[in-house]
Amino acid sequence: MKEKPYGEILIAFAAISAVALLFVMGSTAQPGGFNLTSPENSENLNDNTPTFVWEAAAGADNYGIWVDNDPDFSSPVYENDNLGNVTSFTLPDENSLPDGVYYWRVRAENADGYTWSSENRVFRVDTVPPGTPVLISPADGENTNDNTPTLSWQSVIENSLPVLYYVAVSDNSEFPYENENSGWITDNSWTAPELRDGVWYWRVYARDNAGNVGENSDYWTFRVDTVPPEAPVLISPADGENTNDNTPTLSWQAVVDPEPGSGLLCYELWLDNREDFSTAYQENLTATSWTPSTELPDNLYYWKVRAWDNAGNFADSAVRTFRIDTVPPA
Template sequence: MKTINKLILIALAILTYSCEDILEEDISDDTVQIISPINNAVIESNVASFKWNTLKGADKYRIQVYESDQVLILDSLTTKTSITLPLSSGKYVWRVRGENYAYESVYSFPSNFSTSIPNDLTNQQVILSSPDNEKFLNFIAVTLNWQALKNATSYSVKVVNTATSQEVYSKTDLTTTAVTLDLTALADGNYEWRLKAKNTDSETKQYSARKFNIDTTPPNQPKNTSPADNSTQTANTSVAYTWSIATDNGNAKSPISYIVEFASDADFNTIIQTQNSNTATLQQSFSATGVYYWRVRAVDEAGNIGTNSAGFKFTVN
């Protein structure tokens, strides 16, 4: 009996705390050590690189950056131990702490720093605006946009096919902050665009770079698998609708999601319900008895829409 009572007490103690709390290391009294920028640092650039040491037991880090008047301009959670932020000339304060599922460390002591943007572009970076990094697009007339860099007089841009390393576009002495690519060389594939700025005395030491993907091929047509055509279901019972789809063989494989439609007629003129799914399955139930039809089509992240599957009939009793 004593043994049973002990086991019960142990079980109750375990239930008092979540598994995550038991497994996670308590970092409540620890502090992240910053590397840069150190207190009172002066950064002669339009970007600041924040770095800190790894904290044992932390899964991620929360970094906060304030303007000198205590206005919060960044509150970011990252698994890395560094982050880069574009900044205007001014005075700032930053701090960072470690976090895991159950605990948070003490914030590092606030560190003051200032930025100034010199005429020398060497240590500066051009801030790219669009398209977003790793964006999937279904057209070749891609417009590249970036922010104007103070003291820069012109820009150079080039586009590289990342699979072949072939440079497919190059243009120098641009005085605008945008350029549109409309090249037959931009077939379906994965690309990286790189941009530099210069003036009469200097140029940025590194290219600013982002990737984009061109996918103009619609997804394959799905095939309904279950419930089978002409099946019978019970009202108010959840049923798994599943389908298959052939593997995309294109050069750029956009992530695929699905649109599932339910209709009261075989031609889908009267669609009674539309559901979205990120996987090739969907749980659905019907409360009203009757005859229904279902079909599915695939949509990729580039915006291409595939062909609907053949409609399957089912009866709800």
């Protein structure tokens, strides 16, 4: 028999060794590392049969999942070590999770071993909507001369944070449409854009971080009134009048607050012996006349009347004078 050259024997040996090495390496390689994808860590969910998603692990042909309400996974509420070669799994309806905090992890397997996911994750199941916001300001039925009012309400108590709020403003109490809204915001107050004068209705919703939306609050109303009432017209005493009455009756015409005004609140009488009213006597009245309860000293007096409406708007009358002189001529 003819002997093979020495070089051919070496080549054949090297080829056999390489195949053997590949066989040995392939048969002892456990799955590669991988990460969990969804739910995200610390995510809030309103689904009590969530879908779990993870990356594929190199070399894996089977996966298992563990879900527990304890981070040490000592008593899983759900476990399945034979999901097959999949990278997602939806919890069955019969294993739906009660509301609460849960931890989850995944194991990748093949015939030669297993590899755990790079981290364990936590999530919250929350299927309960947040409470109903309690409105604070403006008070129900309030009148304001601010046409960009700030609306405020109490924060709701909630596990799935942050809570978002939605303010709806309409000129119709049935809210068939919204004239203005805040969108979803984190604050518990919101300043409305400029509103026209009139009556407005507003209410607030809350949405938690799991996506649950609560019932809207009862609506409250407020009136925007930026128009002052008519200026009072003084009647008596006539401007520049002289009188020997130490308790003269001052009178003026009744004022009308124009629609859609908030209505007249009161009159404010100003009386002073100085033209700048720096030491004025002031009194709020609902009547259209006033008589001093004590005698006024002889002097020159300045007086005016201010009309206030319920929204805080006011208008002043013209200023008049009168002189009290009770001393007879010599």
